[in-house]
Amino acid sequence: MLRDKPEGSQLRAWRPGCSSGEEAYSVAMVIMECIQESGRRYEFQVFGTDLDAGAIAKGRAGLYPASIAKDISPERLERFFSRAESSYKIKKM
Numbered sequence: 001m002l003r004d005k006p007e008g009s010q011l012r013a014w015r016p017g018c019s020s021g022e023e024a025y026s027v028a029m030v031i032m033e034c035i036q037e038s039g040r041r042y043e044f045q046v047f048g049t050d051l052d053a054g055a056i057a058k059g060r061a062g063l064y065p066a067s068i069a070k071d072i073s074p075e076r077l078e079r080f081f082s083r084a085e086s087s088y089k090i091k092k093m
Helices: 022-038 051-063 065-072 074-080
Strands: 010-016 043-049 063-065 081-084 087-090
Touching: 010 022, 010 051, 022 043, 022 051, 022 074, 043 051, 043 065, 063 065, 074 081
Parallel strands: 010 043
Antiparallel strands: 063 087, 081 087
16 A cells, blocks of 8 residues: 555545544554554554444543553554553553
8 A cells, every 4th residue: 555655645544433443543554554664754653433422432441451462562562552550541643
């Protein structure tokens, strides 16, 4: 997808039914990694939607249990999360 986009283009991704945000954040992480690999600059936004307002609020908070460490590489944990007591919080980028 990036090969066909001129540098400086804006990218948008939509993740419907994103529940508490894991999928939307995962998409954002992969996009950031692909942009970095390309060596070019792009702006991007990831939109997550769900019918459950409580799930959306949880996703916006970006707070996940420490148990995510078994599913996420140490490199991604360090780059995209900060440790908050017994949990991990998505870093603002």
